[in-house]
Amino acid sequence: GQNIDQPTEMTATEGAIVQINCTYQTSGFNGLFWYQQHAGEAPTFLSYNVLDGLEEKGRFSSFLSRSKGYSYLLLKELQMKDSASYLCAVRFRNSGNTPLVFGKGTRLSVIA
Amino acid sequence: DTAVSQTPKYLVTQMGNDKSIKCEQNLGHDTMYWYKQDSKKFLKIMFSYNNKELIINETVPNRFSPKSPDKAHLNLHINSLELGDSAVYFCASSQKIAGASEQFFGPGTRLTVL
Numbered sequence: 001g002q003n004i005d006q007p008t009e010m011t012a013t014e015g016a017i018v019q020i021n022c023t024y025q026t027s028g029f030n031g032l033f034w035y036q037q038h039a040g041e042a043p044t045f046l047s048y049n050v051l052d053g054l055e056e057k058g059r060f061s062s063f064l065s066r067s068k069g070y071s072y073l074l075l076k077e078l079q080m081k082d083s084a085s086y087l088c089a090v091r092f093r094n095s096g097n098t099p100l101v102f103g104k105g106t107r108l109s110v111i112a
Numbered sequence: 113d114t115a116v117s118q119t120p121k122y123l124v125t126q127m128g129n130d131k132s133i134k135c136e137q138n139l140g141h142d143t144m145y146w147y148k149q150d151s152k153k154f155l156k157i158m159f160s161y162n163n164k165e166l167i168i169n170e171t172v173p174n175r176f177s178p179k180s181p182d183k184a185h186l187n188l189h190i191n192s193l194e195l196g197d198s199a200v201y202f203c204a205s206s207q208k209i210a211g212a213s214e215q216f217f218g219p220g221t222r223l224t225v226l
Binding site: 030031033037041042043044045048050085087099100101102104105107 | 152153154155156157160168170202209211212214215216217218219220
């Protein structure tokens with residue numbers, strides 16, 4: 001089956017660094033995505049990992065370890081506008097059709 | 113320019129009614145999706161269409177019927193609405209269904225069933 005776990009809520013201080021973890025168990029793996037969703041808005045794409053290692057994009061980085069079924073999203077120099085839910089999503093193999101399965105999201109609150 | 117658009121943005125209706133939500137994307141993508149996000153913010157795939165053909169149909173009651181008149185449009189019709197259908201419904205599209213194709217989401221339709 002596909003089971004994706006991430007913490008429900010996190011709080012961090014403006015200017016700090018925060019790491020949001022995601023673990024997954026799947027019958028197959030074909031890539032992991034991170035999305036950001038502000039309250040009342042649509043999810044927006046942040047990053048994609050399919051090979052082990054770190055992908056960096058400005059203040060945001062995402063790491064993947066396929067052998068451990070583990071990923072994290074690292075946010076640096078936190079800003080108040082980073083307060084949002086962060087969704088981990090895994091693409092699994094299923095007879096050629098590969099839907100995206102989302103975790104329940106981590107709600108990040110950035111405080112002054 | 114709106115990449116993925118949905119109408120209506122809000123929909124309030126009585127139990128038992130039939131309603132439709134429309135979705136259009138102007139990105140030239142081949143694949144479109146419908147997701148349901150419930151009150152606990154859990155985003156779950158309902159359907160996926162590739163070039164107007166249904167390729168994914170998760171465990172969704174058959175009261176929900178998607179229709180894709182062309183690859184830029186994927187509409188969702190819901191019959192005999194129930195209280196549990198209240199949620200935000202997101203349409204999305206991607207260039208392909210596999211690989212690194214990110215999904216672009218529409219603004220969502222908040223459905224409230226009374």
